[in-house]
Amino acid sequence: MPTDVGSKPDSAVLLGLDSSLLRSLIAVVETGSFVGGARIVHRTPSAISMQMKRLEAQVGQPVFAHQGRSVVLTPAGEVLLTYARRVLGIADEAIMRFNRQSQKSTVRLGMTDEYAIAFLPSVLASFAAAHPLVEIQVTCRLSTVLSDMIDDGELDVALVTANSTGRAGPPAGGIFRDRLVWAAAPQGTAHLRRPLPIAVGPPSCMWRKAAVDALDAAGISYRLACTSENYAGQLAPVLAELAVAPLPCSALPSGVTSLGPEDGLPAVGYFEIALRRSHQASDELTRAVIDHVGAYFQTRLPV
Known part of the structure; x- marks a missing residue:
């Protein structure tokens, strides 16, 4: 008998689910469409549609x-997605542990530098605890x-700035929405x-364009007091009290304050x-990284 909407699926049902159905489910969720999900799992959109119908038939509810x-x-579907990530995560970890114990992957x-400072330590700690043999x-x-490197297969996974917007609230297409502020001493x-x-x-930096447009x-x-591809290069003149810089709120270090309209500077907006993942990346390891990154951002409150 189908469970009530929003309740936990029966454990026997979950154990009987094909892992390929769960992987396709996650692919569709990440891309927002059957067509996008089909590209990730290398199937046709019609095949994905049939898989999702099978999945709904097995759990007894629309997904x-x-x-x-x-x-x-x-x-x-939200409940099922949570279980799907856990089930596949455990399966992937088991495969890695038994098949690659003596092999470093x-x-x-x-x-970006800013994301590395703000998010990377927590992501690395979580991933390393579950996958100690993976470099x-x-x-x-x-x-x-980074986007070009993903397209060329030079990276497996990348956190990139997707688009800028003037609105707060939950992300529309990305995994997190942050706010640009004027960093100052x-x-x-x-x-x-x-x-x-x-x-x-x-000039190619989205944050630079958003800041200049706002001004x-x-x-x-x-005037451009300093131009640098690196976070440290932009932060140095700020600390020296020579300039202000448009930087993510989440990446501001101690000793730096944020300014806005109340200080005579225009709001820069959100981004x-x-x-992003490469289609040439290892499905097993890439999925594990994506799951850990996604889990981390689910715990962060919007700024």
């Missing part, structure tokens, strides 16, 4: 609901460069100078963080 061209999880993970190679570059006066001295990334809209003149 997806259509929302325009996208699909969203029903309450029962490698995952190539990319993210993680971390590459810190601009989001545009606590007792500094750089934000009072005109033209405003700013430390920014290169232009507010009619505030500015989303997306998790």
